[in-house]
Amino acid sequence: MTAATYYRSTTTDVYSAEFTISNDPELVLAILNETRDHLDKLGWGADSCRLCVALEEALNNALYHGNLELDSKLREGARAEFRRLFFERSTMMPYQGRRIYGTFRLSKETVEFVVRDDGDGFDPSTLADPTVEENLDKPSGRGVLLIRAFCDDVSHNDKGNEIRMSKTQSNGQP
Secondary structure, three states, X not given: OOOEEEEEEEOOOEXXXXXXXXXXXXXXXXXXXXXXXXXXXXXXXXXXXXXXXXXXXHHHHHXXXXXXXXXXXXXXXXXHHHHHHHHHXXXXXXXXXXXXXXXXXXXXXXXXXXXXXXXXXXXXXXXXXXXXXXXXXOOOOHHHHHHHHHOOEEEEOOOOOEEEEEXXXXXXXX
């Protein structure tokens, strides 16, 4: 794994964390695994998996599309080109120096995630609807669709390089 800074605060009822990581998929995986463990301990049940899918999509969007500026269209056909550009940009400036920042607050009642990258941002309203027939075979837009489906509240900053996601349990149940 490469550069990571991680701060944790844990009680029996609340887990909070703040992190800064480099563009390393292994660090994304480590964050997801730890988050899933805490969600399970807090009793989020089946929603634990859905919330981790939303978090994974946000982290991967920050890494691949935000910091490394890799176009989703590369995944539609030339996956080898996508991988080649990933490895190339991971070692090139300005991409190499970019980071992913996150904060979490997990409790038995609510989950809050904030993920930000050093990229130029995007306008989420310009995403094509992945449920429209002509877009069904395209991978782009699905991540944001999943995030919106699995979280109660989703918002972006004006620049489009930060996403805030939250979910509240209803009647004590996720």
